[in-house]
Amino acid sequence: MGVVIPLEDNKNKQASVKPLVDLTLSDMERVNQLILSKAGSDVQMIPEVANHLISSGGKRLRPMLTLAAASMFGYEGDGHIKLATSVEFMHTATLLHDDVVDESDLRRGKSTARTIWGNQASVLVGDFLLGQAFRMMVDVGSIDALDVLSTAASVIAEGEVLQLSVAKNMETTEDDYLQVIRAKTAALFAAASEVGPIVAGGSKADRNALKSYGTNLGLAFQLVDDVLDYGGTSSDLGKNVGDDFREGKITLPVILSYRRGTPQDRAFWREAIEGGASDAANLEKALGLIRRYGGLTDTIARAKHYGTIARDALAPLPASPWKSALVEVIDFCIDRVS
Template sequence: MAVVTNLDPKRRKSTPLDELTSLVSQDLDSVNELILANMHSSVEMIPQLAGYIIAAGGKRLRPVLTLAAAQLCGYRGENHKMLAAVVEFIHTATLLHDDVVDESDLRRGLASANAVFGNKASVLVGDFLFSRAFELMVGVGSLDVLRILSKASAVIAEGEVLQLQTSNDTETSEQAYLEVIKAKTAELFAAACRVGAVVAARPQAEEMALYDYGMNLGIAFQLVDDVLDYSAKQAKLGKTVGDDFREGKITLPIVLAFRRGNDEERAFWRRTMEELDQQDGDLERAQQLMVRHNALKDTVERARHYGAIARDALGLFPDSAVKRALLDVIDFVIDRDY
């Protein structure tokens, strides 16, 4: 019996993230306009490089979360749009810096900005975007918002340095790994959601509930990302499978496989991850060891744990379409192809 596959992208089944995005679509259009307007500079390379990475961007998940959180809190003003643009600038700046630090050649399946424009330009344009983000924050006129997003920026930078300290170290503990991803990834998710309540002048309980939602969603997101690096196809993932392995990046699947392995297997991990002495077939063996010791499966189970905490955090809010969409996004983040 023949199997018919729908190859028409216009008829692709919508995802929970698509549903959430549709609820804030008009606001998101305004955010995209703000992003384009505020990355302008008389220095030609700045909008050229910034436009390159932003145009190659993904689903705008973080600014969508800011818009959705503001809607969940009943906000009726305009400042949430500016804050969503700020969140995207901070995120884009960190991507530019990340790719330089990691010496990455690809970003979502395309040549990374540093591969096209060089490391120096990428770092400096990242600095420009951080600075522009702070300029926009000041324009919103909220000290609370400035405090939350400036702290998030500092925590992200700390996470980058912390990752350098654990890089190529197979003795890294699960707790140390979690500290890295909380700082590098989850803190911006948390701040993006929290400012939606702050701009709406909601009680602190709602503000912190949205912070907890974003933090735990961000942890789950990164856990699954780390699984995808060893199990997804490049066409679905948008990057070369095994990038983390080739860079010697210590993620939870490595931590679990190393601790559960025997002496010979630990020697393999030390050679490939610490010494970066990698040979043909080593990636395949790494994947086999992860399967043998349930490292990928258990990493996803941990993601489900944090997803459940994120779900509980929204219990404070009354039922609504945007709340249901935010809950559905948790499952979407965890159940990506792996």
């Protein structure tokens, strides 16, 4: 079931990721070549599993952030190519691991690797990609970049464990939820953005600006993803609408609806999420409750709040096509619900 949610400031043309895509096109071609090269192995199953996900049509936003963040500070070497590829491998590894943990059957409209090759292969190939990512980081020779990305890898893993600890727990607070997505999603957006000025020799202020931009963009991105799970389509998500509900994930639309509901409503949520009563009829009821209590519109409002912080983080930086493209990405991420 799809739902159109109007955005107050969406009166002009739809925001697009195209300016960022166009600016990074030649560098992304190099990234894609390096991805294919580094995903190779004499162990046949490794490239099969890796390429299944790598070639499944994602926008590769995170590596584009790295390329843009380096180029906006005048970087002319090739270290940003390796760092961008490392970022994409880290992201791909987390997707492989996520699908195992979540028991997901669909990813970007295709069967997940775990449904084709099994959970063990998915986890191990994810580990292989992480290893390759760290080898490329070392090749770049920047201790600061290695520190930022390796720290992000640890934080992402912590976020996965934290999400497990709050799964199917209706007493999860909004603060708990934000802690999860700050670790699981925003940490990699932040690291992908911060290593750009690092490799380009930017100042501490430059690094902080891009880190703040990436963090808040990542939070906005994930909040919109959580809205789309209840108010989008499978083509928007690349997975089945309602997967979060069926998997018992506690996301902000659910938290808000649970806390604002009647005792009877809260009993329904406990039965559906904690008790696993997540059939189609209960999904429809959940959608109705989320709309009734403003779960979608208020989650979008939160996303727009973080988008504003991301925009303000870039404000002190000199005007450039790179900066304009990064700002438009904020609107693009939020406009996905329009």
